[in-house]
Amino acid sequence: MTHRITICTSCRHKGTDCRPGYELIDKLRTAIAAAGASVPEDFEISGVACMAGCDRPCTVAYHGTKKATYLFGDIEPETDIADLVAFARQYAYLHDGWCASVDRPGKLRKATLARVPAAIIALEESEARAS
Structure with a gap:
């Protein structure tokens, strides 16, 4: 199974030039x-x-093969690393990536911007389409 965490590097705190994405990447890798x-x-x-996710910097996405994708916003490198690691632990065990907001750790319960179902490509047999 392949898991990926993607972090926006261009998000900035409103009214500043601060772009916390690179700091968040470093801290999360270390944690x-x-x-x-x-x-x-x-x-x-x-x-x-x-x-x-410019209105809710910094944004972080969790992706997994055949799993729902999550996009979280308002993530701070200084305070939210423990919640991100806890969700990585949880997400690794979720068969389809699906969990309720109340099951997500800490701040991630309310910081969810989107949950996108895993892509499922429906294939129909040619006879079914012909009818």
């Missing part, structure tokens, strides 16, 4: 490495130029 085996799957952590 997940320190968590060791308590996070049972590997997570690739990378940045992306924009995830269109």
Whole structure:
């Protein structure tokens, strides 16, 4: 199973030039490495130029093969690392990535911007389409 955490690197705090994405990437990589085996799957952590969460910086997405994707906003490198690591631990165990907001750790209960179901491509047999 492939897991990825993507962090916006262009988000800025309103009214400032502060872009916390790179700091968040560094802190989260360090924290997940320190968590060791308590996070049972590997997570690739990378940045992306924009995830269109500009009104709620910094935005963070969790993706997994055949799993729902989550987008969180208002994430702070100084205060939210423990919640992000706890969600990585939880997300690794979720078969389809689906969980209720009340089951997400700490701040992530209210910081969810989107939950996108896993992509499912429906294929129909040619006879069914012909009828």
